[in-house]
Amino acid sequence: MKTRNFKRVYVWELPVRIFHWLNALSITVLAVTGFIIADPPAILSNAEASEIYWFGTVRFIHFTAAYIFFLNMILRFYWSFVGNQFSSWRSFWPFNKKMWHNIKHVLKIDILLQNEKDPNLKDISVGHNSVAAISYVVLFVLAIIQIFTGFGLYADMSGWWLPKLFSWVVPFLGGDFATRMIHHASTWIFILFTLIHVYLVFYHDWLEGRGEVSSMFGGYKFVRAERLEQDKVDADAESAENDK
């Protein structure tokens, strides 16, 4: 049996990886503290209120994590204009022929689990696949909803201009009740997203063995050597040889 050659490709640059883990961390913290704020546990205590501040601390953590989440999202938005091809905004844009083709392929092979007679290597995505790209666009929209409703609810308690920029959100949505409802319900969509996201990452790593999971730590994925432009690779190797 002929075994295959894989090349290591740098897919996720450092800022993308930092974004990913900061994002995961802040979403986790925000969801946990958010649910505590929505329904705090009962604590029976004889202490005076002046001696305790744990609920205030939970809210402080929530607000701090919100700022990190927000600024981190801005960093990622910026990087989509200066980063490599896998982090570019173009890789999230689903409206071209290549992307549509890839969406169909992913739905057929990975979601509906069909098998192809002669698979085309080019169908295997190096960065995220097109369906994943759509899920990240949804996540980005969701993040915007959370940022606007969250800072909208927060604006009133702040004296800083940044949260104040969002003070129109609450009147726009008709009041705190509606704003809070959207803010709370959207959290669940983050949770559903996370379930699917983590499962599919494991699925791809398990099935394809190209380092899907570890790519978000080291940044590398493995790509079949046939995918690379062989001529160019050889030429580069030759010139490297000459440089020695």
Added chain:
Amino acid sequence: MATKKQVKETYYESIIGQGYSRRDFMKFATYIAAYMGLETSMIGQVAKSLETTYRLPVIWEHYQECTCCSESFIRSNHPIVADIILDKISLDYTLTLMAASGHQAEAAKKATMDKYKGEYILCVEGSVPLGDNGNYCCIAGKTAKQHLLEVAEGAKAIIAWGSCASNGCVQAASPNPTEATPIHKIIKNKPIIRVPGCPPIGEVMAGIIVHVVTFGRLPELDRLGRPKAFYSKRVHDSCYRRPYYDAGLFAETFDDQNAKEGYCLYKVGCKGPMTYNSCGTIKWNNGVSFPIQSGHGCIGCSEDNFWDNGPFYERLTNLPGFGIESTADTVGKVAAGVLAGGLAAHAIAASISKRKELLNRTARGKENEQKLDS
């Protein structure tokens, strides 16, 4: 009924004529300046304006309402406002308190509307039913909508008293059988001050009237048309039980020890954290108390749609369209459970369907393992 003499009086003359002393008048000016959030140096201006300004003609309309706004108003901290507004000004027209009735009353209203076109202030208490041609609320043979359109035409400004006129209140609760509609959705071309609350605080009502008189213009309004002086803070942010909230000390039920200790009512459904009003600072009944001080959570009566926003005594996030008992958390938990099951099923299906591919890959991997140069 309005006579020329009465309307040509200044506020001060009316107040003195009503039997109040100069001292009472100054006390009132001080009170109301404080409620309006003015500096003490402005008290003079308030007093001066009331002395020199001729009384504004006011028409006070009652549509779908319970008159709790009027009740609240006449019980405000200092009776002068209610006296001058309701005993004198509103003589022009107010169903509940005017002496005239029937055709006489309607004639008085017509006279004011014609004589002071573009000058009078229109106060509206109650929502306007639009369903079934507005037949659910008719006065003097005309529907509330007809009355409103007529009387708003010549008004300088409109004050929408209470949640009915501002948001629709209880009668606009789902399914809103009479199509009860707040004023700002009917009248678009006039400045409207929305003063939500069921009822609004009497001092707030008085403060708004005095503001219009003192400064000759409407108070500063927020994006929902509410006066900023009274509606810019949540009840929660001015609540005296707030330290218990920050300390995480909550009453679990209304009869537990925590409730007796006066802990925060957040977990028994207090809507203070989502409600903009002055209850925590101005309070009710001459500053005696307010709902939370009396041990009952805020129900959010000054917020849009408060009646349909979940139970009063539980802290839940209701999701519209998912039935009455469905909260966002229930829906979320079910969705997460179904999804987790689906993913598990997918994993099993994948290991069957992709078996051949997987075995080939494993075989190649094992082969390379054998070839390792160890």
